[in-house]
Amino acid sequence: MTGEKQSTLRHKESSFSKTSLSFKEKVRTADAGDQRQKGVLRKMRIAAVIRSVVVLLVIGLTLFLANKLMDSSEKQNNSEHLTESKVKPPCGMETRCNANHFPFKIISGAANVVGPHICINDKPIMNSIKNNIGKGLNIALVNASSGDLIATDFFDMWTGDIKLLVNFLHKVKLGTIVLLASFDEPATKFTDEARTLFSELGSSLVHDVKFRDNWIFVGAKPIKEKSPFEQILKNEKSKNKYGQWPEAIEMEGCIPRKMD
Ligand SMILES: *[C@@H]1O[C@H](CO)[C@@H](O)[C@H](O)[C@H]1NC(C)=O
Numbered sequence: 001m002t003g004e005k006q007s008t009l010r011h012k013e014s015s016f017s018k019t020s021l022s023f024k025e026k027v028r029t030a031d032a033g034d035q036r037q038k039g040v041l042r043k044m045r046i047a048a049v050i051r052s053v054v055v056l057l058v059i060g061l062t063l064f065l066a067n068k069l070m071d072s073s074e075k076q077n078n079s080e081h082l083t084e085s086k087v088k089p090p091c092g093m094e095t096r097c098n099a100n101h102f103p104f105k106i107i108s109g110a111a112n113v114v115g116p117h118i119c120i121n122d123k124p125i126m127n128s129i130k131n132n133i134g135k136g137l138n139i140a141l142v143n144a145s146s147g148d149l150i151a152t153d154f155f156d157m158w159t160g161d162i163k164l165l166v167n168f169l170h171k172v173k174l175g176t177i178v179l180l181a182s183f184d185e186p187a188t189k190f191t192d193e194a195r196t197l198f199s200e201l202g203s204s205l206v207h208d209v210k211f212r213d214n215w216i217f218v219g220a221k222p223i224k225e226k227s228p229f230e231q232i233l234k235n236e237k238s239k240n241k242y243g244q245w246p247e248a249i250e251m252e253g254c255i256p257r258k259m260d
């Protein structure tokens with residue numbers, strides 16, 4: 001109570017002293033008022049600047065987070081949580097083959113990380129250690145009479161030139177076994193012509209091979225019926241083992257030797 005009274009008194013005193021201000025002082029007060037107004041303006045301007053800084057920070061943070069998210073989805077595209085050690089050593093075949101048969105084993109790639117394996121006669125002929133594999137379709141040609149390796153090559157089906165694959169398949173000679181393993185992306189560049197060339201080698205599934213499916217196949221030139229050695233594992237997000245890629249597939253068996 002008393003404090004309030006005192007402050008009122010002091011207020012009165014100060015207003016009294018204000019009434020007796022000299023002209024000069026009045027001018028100064030006017031100036032001060034102007035200054036105060038300017039100060040308010042400055043404060044408003046500062047507030048506006050702070051507001052825009054906050055807005056910019058929020059936008060920046062949003063962009064940063066969006067970028068982070070995109071980064072991690074790209075990492076998912078890369079599927080970095082895969083390692084070579086998870087795949088069984090190649091050519092460790094369970095199947096025993098009769099005379100006049102060539103044992104083979106094929107393992108497709110796993111996502112876009114682990115390369116495929118192709119073995120024939122218990123020997124690895126294509127894998128990442130031999131450094132003769134690549135993303136796309138990996139193909140080995142084997143002499144159907146002797147079992148000797150003729151050639152290996154790989155064809156990028158994501159960004160490559162499909163003509164290279166078509167030319168390669170056109171050059172396959174009669175009496176050749178064709179072994180194939182996909183890695184990462186087997187289909188983007190496929191044309192009807194290329195698919196037809198595989199069906200002429202005995203493939204019955206080549207027309208189903210789509211984006212990031214896993215596909216393994218053994219065919220021959222010439223071949224009378226459809227090959228029994230072919231598998232496909234579809235890229236289906238809900239079933240995929242590696243996010244955007246299906247699990248690796250493998251197959252082994254015995255290819256009859258060409259006798260004549
Ligand atoms: C396979 O090898 C035999 C000799 O062992 C040869 O006469 C034949 O031309 C070869 N065929 C191919 C397609 O390379």
Ligand SMILES: CC(=O)N[C@H]1CO[C@H](CO)[C@@H](O)[C@@H]1O
Binds near residue numbers: 074112185
């Ligand atoms: C950056 C990245 O991971 N790119 C991959 C996205 O998917 C394609 C097709 O599967 C791969 O070939 C790229 O390497």
